[in-house]
Amino acid sequence: MPSRAALESLLRERKLDVTLTSAQPLSGAVEGSGVPTGFSAIDARLHGGLRRGQVSEIVGPRSSGRTSILCGLLAGATAAGEVVALIDTTDRFDPGSAAQAGVDLSRLLWIRERGDAARALKAMNLVLQAGGFGVVAFDLADVPSMAIRHFPYTTWMRIARVIESTQTVAVLVGAEHIARSPGGVTVALDACSRRSCAVWSGTGDRARVLDSLDIHARVVTART
Numbered sequence: 001m002p003s004r005a006a007l008e009s010l011l012r013e014r015k016l017d018v019t020l021t022s023a024q025p026l027s028g029a030v031e032g033s034g035v036p037t038g039f040s041a042i043d044a045r046l047h048g049g050l051r052r053g054q055v056s057e058i059v060g061p062r063s064s065g066r067t068s069i070l071c072g073l074l075a076g077a078t079a080a081g082e083v084v085a086l087i088d089t090t091d092r093f094d095p096g097s098a099a100q101a102g103v104d105l106s107r108l109l110w111i112r113e114r115g116d117a118a119r120a121l122k123a124m125n126l127v128l129q130a131g132g133f134g135v136v137a138f139d140l141a142d143v144p145s146m147a148i149r150h151f152p153y154t155t156w157m158r159i160a161r162v163i164e165s166t167q168t169v170a171v172l173v174g175a176e177h178i179a180r181s182p183g184g185v186t187v188a189l190d191a192c193s194r195r196s197c198a199v200w201s202g203t204g205d206r207a208r209v210l211d212s213l214d215i216h217a218r219v220v221t222a223r224t
Contacts, residue, residue, distance in 0.1 A: 035135055035169050038072030038102070042187060045219040049076070050169045055160050055181040057172040060189025062141075065215035066173055068101070069187060070137055073171065075102030082134030085109040085127045089120040090142040109133070117147045121155065128162045128170065136163075139173045148178060156181075186220040 034049030043049055050056045050073065058066050075098075077084045084107060086093060091112050099105055109127070113120040117140065124138045140148055156179035163170050164181075172178045180186055 035073060036076040037069050037187075038076055039069060039215070039217075042069070042217055042219065046185065049073075050171060050185065051183055052167045052169055053163055053165055054184035055156060055163070055170045055172065055179060056184035056186070057174065057178050057180050058187045058189070059172075059174050059177055061175060061191045064189035064191055065217070066141060066189060067097075068215065069189075069217075070139070070171070070173055071098050071101035071103055073135055073169075074098065074108065074137070075104075077134040077169075078102075078104035078107040080134070081107075083107050083109070083132060084135040084137070085111065085133050086137045086139065087111045087113070087120050087124045087127065088139050089113050089117055090115050090139070092139065092142060115143070117143045117151075121151060125159070125162070128159060128168065131166065131168070133168050135169045135171065137171045137173060140178065141173050141175055143174075145176065148174070155179075160184075188218045188220055190216040190218070 034043075034046060034051050036043045036049035037046070058069050060066050074084050074086070079102065086108060088110060091114055093110060093112075095105055095110070098108075111120075111123045111127070113123070120138070120140075124136070127133065127136055159170060160181040172180075177186060177188075
């Protein structure tokens with residue numbers, strides 16, 4: 001069985017040492033910085049990215065760019081050497097597309113659920129309490145709003161308290177506003193009303209590939 005010193009060394013190597021009582025603080029390059037989404041216009045409004053130690057959300061209807069922004073966020077964190085987690089409530093995450101978007105899958109903890117929002121919430125709480133993650137995303141995009149409303153009313157306050165003063169970004173993904181902490185933001189995506197918003201390649205309805213989306217986003221804070 002590995003010694004305690006060997007286990008601590010391995011945790012520090014994997015950047016999971018913030019769960020240790022003897023952990024060294026994260027580097028100055030990480031402290032005080034935001035995690036970028038990879039979309040320059042959005043990151044400019046966020047002053048660099050989503051704030052650490054805060055709960056933020058990415059909300060909007062289907063095909064509005066939610067997954068693209070989430071993958072950009074995960075890609076930015078993993079490219080910086082951080083470990084990230086995704087609680088996938090309805091098993092909608094596509095690892096292939098995420099890897100193509102730049103997400104380092106070797107640094108991703110992917111928790112798959114089959115639609116049980118209550119079980120997914122328990123997983124979210126366990127991951128946040130474990131610590132050591134740069135980004136923890138909770139995907140509720142395809143969960144009925146009524147199921148989300150059945151969560152205990154203290155849910156989001158408790159999550160905000162868990163990550164307060166840590167280097168973790170907690171981000172909720174949904175079809176409509178869910179929650180954010182006082183220092184967090186809502187990245188609200190609008191449904192595209194024009195056919196030209198989706199750029200396709202290929203010919204024929206069954207041979208077309210989606211190349212890009214024209215994303216319309218608004219950044220909402222507690223003051224604006």
